[in-house]
Amino acid sequence: MNTYQYLLRLITYRPFLYFINALAWTVIYLAPIVPGLVTKEFFDSLTGNSKLGYSVWGIIALLMAATLGRIMLIVVGFITDVNFRFRMGMLLRRNLLEHVLKQPGARAIPVSPGEAISHFRDDVDQSEEAASWSVDVFGMTCFAAVSCYILIRIDAQMTLLVFLPLVIVISVAQLATARLQKYRAASRESTAKVTGEISEMFGNVQAIQVAGAEKRVIDRFRRLGDTRRKAMLKDRLMTELLDSIFSNSVNLGTGLILLLAGQKMRAGTFTVGDFALFVYYLTFVTQFISNVGKFITYFKQMSVALERLTFLLQGASAKILTMVKSLHLDKKQKLPTESGAGETDDIAAVSAIPQAAPRDNSLQHLDVQGLSYTYPDTGRGISGVQLSLTRGSFTVITGTIGSGKTTLVRTLLGLLPKDEGTIDWNGNPVEDAGTFFTPPRSAYTAQVPRLYSDTLRNNILLGQAEQGDSLQHALYAAVMEYDVAQLPGGLDTVIGPRGVKLSGGQAQRTAAARMLVRDAELYVFDDLSSALDVETEQKLWERMFERRGDATCLVVSHRKTALARADHIIVMKDGRIEAEGTSSDLLQRSSTFQELWYGDDHATKEMELNEPFRSK
Template sequence: MLKYFKWFWTYWKRTKLALLFITLFTILTIATKISYPLFLKFVIDELSKDYQVDHAYKLVFFFLLLSLVREILWEALPLLRATMNGLYTAWMRNNYFQTLTKKANSFFIKFKTGDLITRLTDDLDGSWVRICWYSCSGIFRPLEAILILSFSLSVMFSYSVKLTFFTFLPLPLLVYIMHKLEEKILRYTDEKQKSISRCNNILEACFSGIKVVKTTLSEQYQYQQYQNAIADRINKEKKFLKVNQLVHFFTMMVNHFGTVVVILIGSFYVSKGEITLGTLLMFLMYLKNLIDPIYTLSFFWASSKQIFQYVERLMNIDETQCNLSDGDMGEKLDEFKELEFKNVSFKYEDVQESILKSISFKIQKGEKIAIMGAVGCGKTTLLELISRNLVPTGGEMLVNSLPMENISRNSFLKYLGHVRQENILFSESIRRNIVLGDDFMEESISDAVKNSLLEKEIKSFQKGIDTLVGAKGSLLSGGQKQRLAIARTIIRKPQLLLMDDCTASMDAQTESDFWKQFNENHQNCCSIIVTHRVSTAKQADRILLMSDGTLKEINLPNLEHVWSEVRLQETEI
């Protein structure tokens, strides 16, 4: 339990004064609440002795004033707590969003997108019994309950020890029931959240690949998958709700049993003259006030088990060691001169054989090399190693003769451009997809659009460069997406450019025009081009063939013959 409160403390310590104010405000609010039955007892006992109109008016006036103050404070307290809940939620969500953006690719292999969305939404504030609620309201409600119980019991004991004792006689039974239900609460909470994550995963996968779903007429299959996930979620939710309602039922039954005891035994004491009618009424009001605190404490116990499961799911994100190296740690680069691989190997987790084996090559500024190879042979993995999204399992990568791991990641990435095989676009305008929040001059944006051969298409759009591209660029063709991704990269004037099959969706003429523009405007750029097209490979100074995890150089006259053999092997497989 302590480790979970340490996790909360990272946020609580930022608002210590605010939490102190809420604590003092809670004490003041509870004081007015507790004084209410005591003052009512005084009014009834006073009026039953010797009724005087003036005296009665004064008592009623003060009673109404106390009621007004109590209600104002009682309504203001939840507002203060809710404000803090929202503040903590914003901090938590921002913190974990930043944490996730620093994770390496291997992290996102372990955690699916839908699951991460669930952890940052439903686990935080998907309902009122979530981390957001617990961060302030959840911890102050038991404090409020303890204050009510302690103040109320002090008053009750001062008037009748025996009646107070009978009031709390059923409590040990409640403690026993809570203990028996603890394991089920933990298990059903975890199962419920996992079922929500599964639903989100299916939704994310379906809508991301909706074009494939439509083309293959697999809507019914997707629907069935989602129906199964929903059925499982409903089943898990029912189990959770059953045990949750059991806790509520037994708590309320124990409390109501206490009320019956007070009425029976209290009436007997009034008839014997041991307590006054006002005292019995006070006991009943305190007992009514005590029902909520007792339930709150039992609910705090049960909800803490749930909340700690949610926190555990967020802590898993922190504890999964897939972080990229610290951005500003290491040597700073003034410019890019050369990149060298020395016997570099790489193996994915849970895969026995290395996908890259003893890779060695060297490329200098202004040079272009093309890498060809069968599908799945490791070409993209090689580029991810250069981008520092993956870490080699063997060998050495050198930049300007310095080990890659000794160079500041941010410093290196300033000189790197990477056009990926998958054209990832954001649901914003063409302009924003190019600049990605950076402050570029209009001239630079125009040059990038021109050099990527997008100028003609953009002019045909009604809103020009401010046209929205739709969800993941759905309003653009495959070739337009590729050229937009290229524009986004070359506007940053990289000195080392990685291009992963970036012209695959272009027609022959468009590709020829693109390389002509590229060669004219990026003569000093070092380029590594992964491709399956012979015409693209011929743009390079050197051509490397990847096969069985190794690289070997191909002479240009032999290129078409070698590549035909590679294609033939793919067909046979």
């Protein structure tokens, strides 16, 4: 989709609103036609050449009435412009965000969150600006056509001088296209890098402090800021230079009109009223020429915005940006929640969490065949994985660091786009795993919990309505009841950005409570207990077994507490399943599992080989 098609799809997003907006501003720009003619008659009346039968005060009253009328029209114009323009921006951001949220987690955005914010903010604003100015250009073109007709009837030569600057404006804008786009692209890119760096700094404060890297980080930020300053200076200088050329070309036309008008008035072919009409219209023609120049500038810069927004789509069609979707602007409409009922909480209202999939068929067995995924940058990943989960089973995936454990569960859940393989739920193929594996079918706790600067309650519920004792049961199962009692505000304690007010173990158990409150068919834990002490971990698994009933668990872990409870263990190595079975079997025949189980504790190895620890 090129820039012309992009602009056309934007302005036809709400054709009725665009038509009303264009009509309102066309009337606004045409409004000076009548006052101009009245002004002509006013000055002609002073010299006795007026054809209008009004007195001087009558003509002044007409001019004041026309001015007040134009003010009222401008108010209406701003209302119509806001209604159209900001809906257009909301549509772009809504479609872009929806596309991002549908992507596998590892490929949601190809840039840092800070850079993505720059795309959502600056590039959408640039698109809005260009589309909005198209209305002004249309309205002022109508004014130019009507005024040109009137002025030509008075004096064709003078009219040519009035509109000559327009040719200069368009010519200069076309010549400056390449440089204008280059500077705008550099300015946007440098701004995105600065925004991204700010995001990274705030997100990694602790790591920066521990490494004593404050000075290096600040120096890097200063360099990025200096690069941004230079890029924005060039961009602003180019824009101001074009505006200066547009304005001065108009001033040149004004000077020529004054020189020529004097000669014609001395010859008696040009009245004072004619001169007043030309000068009056010249003000609006100047605005027309300036607006045409601005629109051309914005349109050229819009191509940069389109390219950057399309980059976020990662190969998807740019038409996604302008697809007509509901914006839910009606106050009576409620955003869907994960439970499908009740008011949304703060985080859900901001995140607009999609409505959960219905619990249409309970999990009986989940079969995976030939599942593969390769990271494009490293060539590592998983290959040919086959596994089967039955209802109520507790399966643990284990292996050394880098063996593909997390990659396996993320590919299974659709957070990474599989290269090959099939996934069947109760014998039915799962076409879109990312959409399918959502509550109440499955709930997932990632290796690194994602927490928000909000209350503990909102972090756990994430918009789901609190029903009965579900939250308390989830807190108990996640061994969080004591921690909540110690927090100053209990569940209403604000835990800070990324949950900085919580310990590592508390953050993991908060993520576990978030998962358990969903009451899913399949629970997927990715190294949930890595930050827990042995006693807390033991309690967590005991309580999990107490409450899970027929729920199926898939757990990534190398901890003995989880391995000992497993019905089935899958040992990963180099992206493939090296061995699988119970802990007793694997201790007898898998060297990798033996290393994971014993570590460096050789003293107990022989004893545990004869009687492997296992409890249910």
